Amino acid sequence: MSFEYYYITVVSLVIFIVALVIAIIMNSRYYKVIREYLVQARGAEAKGQAMSGEVEVLACPRCGYSTTIPFRVGDYVGKVVGETCPKDGERLVVVAIYSLRPTEYQGS
Template identity: 75%
Template sequence: MSFEYYYITVVSLVIFVVALLIGIIMNNKYYRVIKESLTQVREAELKGPSAIGGDVEVLTCPRCGYSKTIPYRLGDYVGKVVDETCPNDGERLVVHAIYSSRPAEQSL
């Protein structure tokens, strides 16, 4: 076998090991970040709607158009199907809008 064959094999193995180490390090880093954010979501949900003041979301029924406004719950997003049901037809409600009910600060 030639020198080039061994050289290419060794370089490939080194690159593979470095990529593997980077993957393991980044995986642990992102695992911690995701775990911390989920813990914050749970803590905010336990505190209730007063944890995030002024933000509200509009839930609508896709079948009949019924809508209701509730305090914002951390983790909700527009388009999310929530567990609450429509009082008219029993269809699950969808988050239609999220906005702040506080007046915007005006800059001079």
């Protein structure tokens, strides 16, 4: 074995490992992007659902952030829910529950 052959082997091995590490890093990044996209798609779906029924407004008591989600059975105004504020991580509180179709309840 000549030194040159050994050198080329080591260099190609290092390049292979670096490429592998870059591939793993890129994969996890893509995975994150894909996961964020899926979460957003699910959120949009939930908003679509909310447009046709009862919704509840969740608000952050610390910074005032608020979001609207479809109503879930068992939730009530003042309840501290599992969701957290994306800005400061504070637990969100149900501040309002209402229906987008008030006519649904008339005459029943």
